[in-house]
Amino acid sequence: MKHRSLHATAVAAVVACLLSGMATDLLAQPAAVALPKTGSCPSGYSTSGNYCAPGSGARFALPKVGSCPSGYSTSGDYCLASQGARHAMPKTGSCPSGYSTSGDYCLSSR
Numbered sequence: 487m488k489h490r491s492l493h494a495t496a497v498a499a500v501v502a503c504l505l506s507g508m509a510t511d512l513l514a515q516p517a518a519v520a521l522p523k524t525g526s527c528p529s530g531y532s533t534s535g536n537y538c539a540p541g542s543g544a545r546f547a548l549p550k551v552g553s554c555p556s557g558y559s560t561s562g563d564y565c566l567a568s569q570g571a572r573h574a575m576p577k578t579g580s581c582p583s584g585y586s587t588s589g590d591y592c593l594s595s596r
Contacts (some may be wrong), residue, residue, distance in 0.1 A: 500509055503504045516546035524549060525563035538564075545569075548591075551576050555588035565591075 498556040518530070518540035527533055529543035538547075554560055557571035565574070573584075573594040581592035 499560040516567055516571070521547060521549065521564065528561035528564035528566045530566075544585070546573075548574060548576065552590040555591035555593050557593070561567050 508590070520528075520540065521538045522532070523533060523536050523538050527538035528544075528547040530541050531538040531547065532541060533539075540547075540554035547561065547564040548558075550560060550565050552561055555574045557568050558565040558574060559568060560566075567574075572590045574588065577587060577592050579589050581587055584595050585592040586595065587593075
């Protein structure tokens with residue numbers, strides 16, 4: 487009986503660690519959202535009125551200002567996040583706490 491409860495506890499601990507790691511990864515990835523359309527939409531997005539709407543599996547994108555930040559590549563008139571890219575936003579003045587400068591963008595520390 488004691489052996490069984492130790493095994494169940496160990497399994498529960500492993501599952502909790504895995505789920506915790508998955509939740510952290512999901513939260514760390516920026517989500518794809520509709521963008522105002524300027525020129526051609528980024529890969530994975532389609533035109534919907536005056537917007538670029540994300541399709542299934544679309545990656546986070548943001549309007550291109552100068553060169554794309556670290557972890558992003560050019561796609562149309564936008565910067566498209568690579569797998570594992572940190573959140574980025576166009577820089578206006580100084581970057582907020584928890585962000586650093588990457589070209590014309592503020593990039594999260596993670």
